[in-house]
Amino acid sequence: MAYKHGVYTQENPTSLATMTQTDSGLIVAFGTAPLHLATNSAGANKPVLCYTYAEAVKQFGYSDDWKKYTLCEAMKSQFALFNMAPIVLVNVLDPSKHSQMITDKATAITNGVATVSDAVMLDTLKVAISAEGTALTKDTDYTAAFDDDGNLVVTVISGGAIPTGTEQLYLSYTMLDPSKVEASDIVGGVDTASGKATGLELMDEIYPRFGIVPGIIIAPGWSSDVNVASVMRAKTSNIDGHFNAICLCDIPTDTVKSYTAAGEWKNKNATAEKNCDMCWPKIKLGTDVYHLSTQLASVMNYTDSQHDDIPYYSPSNKNLQADSAVLDDGTEVYLSSAQAAYLNGQGIVTALNFIGGWKSWGNRTAAYPSNTDVKDNFIVQRRMFNWVGATLITTFWSKIDDPANKRLIETVVDSANIWLNGLTAKGALLGGAVEFRDEDNTTTDLMDGILHFHVKMTPPSPAREIEFVQEYDTSYIATLFA
Incomplete structure (x- = not known):
C-alpha cells in the first residue's frame, strides 16, 4: 500500500437500489408486411422496435389490404388511432419462400405508363420490349415506382430505348405471395443448423435486443387459429428465462357468429390460461375492420400511459376507436349489457355500446371461470404481477454474484419495500x-x-359491480308539516 500523509475520502455504494422502470405493456406483434413497399426493408423474422409510424412504414411498408398484410392493422391502431409507442413488429413473410417468379408478363402501355397490381419486389424487376428480350435500363429507358394504391407504375422515358408507339412491355419479377404464409410460419421454430429462430420463437430475443421487457403478444388475423393461439399462450411464460407477458387472442368470427357460440368455442378449445385474454367479435371504424385484440392492446398501452405506465387500471370500459362491432362477413353485432356480461363470465372480452360510445368490456382473463385464483383471473391482477416481477428482476440483476451477506439482504428488502410503499401510496397497490x-x-x-x-x-x-339499494323512507313524509 502507498504511503499516505493527509486527509482522504472514499465512497461506498448507496445502500438502497434505485428501482428500474420497466415498460408495462410493450406490444410484440407477429404477422405479415408488404415488404415490397418498404424503402429500407427489415426483411423476414427480425424483430424491429418502432417509435413512429414513418419508421414502421419505412421498414415494413404499408397497405390497406390487412387480410394479406396483417401487421399494417397493428401499425394503424397503435400509431394512427391511439398515438402510442413503441411497438415491436415481427414480419414472417419471407420473400425467399413466400413468393413466385413472373416471367415476361405482357403489360399494356397507356399514355406512356404500364401498371402492374402484383406485389413486385422492385430490385428483381426486369423490363424488356419483347419476350426474353434484353433488359432495359432503369432511370434511362424507364422509371419504376409504386403509386398510393401499391401498384407498380412503369413510365416510359422519352428518348430512351423504348420506341415511340410501343404498345406493351414484358416484365419479369419476383412477386410476394402472402397466401403462401401459413400458421406454422407464425408459430416458427429454430433452425437446427444455423440456430436462427423464426416466428414466435423470437420472443426470447426481444429483451436482449432492445432492453425492454415484452408485455403483450398479438398476432392480428392469426390468433384465432388454435395452433397459433396455443403457442402464443406458451410464449407468455418464462420469456428469455425470466419474464412473463400476456397474449391477446381472437375467437374466429367467420364460424362463431353469436355470443353464446363464442363461449362454447372457448370452452371447447381449452383456452383457460391466466396469461391469455380472449376477444370477440371484431370492431369497425369507417371502412376499416379491426380484430378486437389489436385495439385492446393499444387500449392497454393508452390506459397505462395515463397512470404513470403502471398497469393497475383495467382496460375494460375504455374507449375503442369504433363505430360498430361486426362479424367476419360484415354483419353488425349489438350486444345488450346482459349479453356482454355473459361473455365476460366466460372469460371473454367484448365490445359494448351502452353509455359513452363503443368501449372494451371485460375484466377477466381466459382462466376465468375455471381458475378461481384472483391473481390469475383478473386482467389487472395478472398484468400487475407480471410487471412487478419484471421490475424486481431488472432492478436486482446487478446484485447477482455480490456477496450473499447481511448487507445485500437489507439492500434488497429495504429498496423493494420503499418502492412497494410508493405504489401503495399511489393506489396501485392496497x-x-x-x-x-x-x-x-x-x-x-x-x-x-x-x-x-x-x-x-x-x-x-x-x-366490476356497483349496486345501489333503493328504499322508500316514510319518515320523509313529515317534511310536509315542517
Whole structure:
C-alpha cells in the first residue's frame, strides 16, 4: 500500500437500489408486411422496435389490404388511432419462400405508363420490349415506382430505348405471395443448423435486443387459429428465462357468429390460461375492420400511459376507436349489457355500446371461470404481477454474484419495500411487502448462494359491480308539516 500523509475520502455504494422502470405493456406483434413497399426493408423474422409510424412504414411498408398484410392493422391502431409507442413488429413473410417468379408478363402501355397490381419486389424487376428480350435500363429507358394504391407504375422515358408507339412491355419479377404464409410460419421454430429462430420463437430475443421487457403478444388475423393461439399462450411464460407477458387472442368470427357460440368455442378449445385474454367479435371504424385484440392492446398501452405506465387500471370500459362491432362477413353485432356480461363470465372480452360510445368490456382473463385464483383471473391482477416481477428482476440483476451477506439482504428488502410503499401510496397497490424469511431459506440453499425473498402484494381489483339499494323512507313524509 502507498504511503499516505493527509486527509482522504472514499465512497461506498448507496445502500438502497434505485428501482428500474420497466415498460408495462410493450406490444410484440407477429404477422405479415408488404415488404415490397418498404424503402429500407427489415426483411423476414427480425424483430424491429418502432417509435413512429414513418419508421414502421419505412421498414415494413404499408397497405390497406390487412387480410394479406396483417401487421399494417397493428401499425394503424397503435400509431394512427391511439398515438402510442413503441411497438415491436415481427414480419414472417419471407420473400425467399413466400413468393413466385413472373416471367415476361405482357403489360399494356397507356399514355406512356404500364401498371402492374402484383406485389413486385422492385430490385428483381426486369423490363424488356419483347419476350426474353434484353433488359432495359432503369432511370434511362424507364422509371419504376409504386403509386398510393401499391401498384407498380412503369413510365416510359422519352428518348430512351423504348420506341415511340410501343404498345406493351414484358416484365419479369419476383412477386410476394402472402397466401403462401401459413400458421406454422407464425408459430416458427429454430433452425437446427444455423440456430436462427423464426416466428414466435423470437420472443426470447426481444429483451436482449432492445432492453425492454415484452408485455403483450398479438398476432392480428392469426390468433384465432388454435395452433397459433396455443403457442402464443406458451410464449407468455418464462420469456428469455425470466419474464412473463400476456397474449391477446381472437375467437374466429367467420364460424362463431353469436355470443353464446363464442363461449362454447372457448370452452371447447381449452383456452383457460391466466396469461391469455380472449376477444370477440371484431370492431369497425369507417371502412376499416379491426380484430378486437389489436385495439385492446393499444387500449392497454393508452390506459397505462395515463397512470404513470403502471398497469393497475383495467382496460375494460375504455374507449375503442369504433363505430360498430361486426362479424367476419360484415354483419353488425349489438350486444345488450346482459349479453356482454355473459361473455365476460366466460372469460371473454367484448365490445359494448351502452353509455359513452363503443368501449372494451371485460375484466377477466381466459382462466376465468375455471381458475378461481384472483391473481390469475383478473386482467389487472395478472398484468400487475407480471410487471412487478419484471421490475424486481431488472432492478436486482446487478446484485447477482455480490456477496450473499447481511448487507445485500437489507439492500434488497429495504429498496423493494420503499418502492412497494410508493405504489401503495399511489393506489396501485392496497399493500405490499418483501421479506427474507428463515423458513424460506435453508442452510444448504444459503451455502449454495441461493436467496429466497417472499413478496406479498395486493393490487386492487376492478370495481366490476356497483349496486345501489333503493328504499322508500316514510319518515320523509313529515317534511310536509315542517
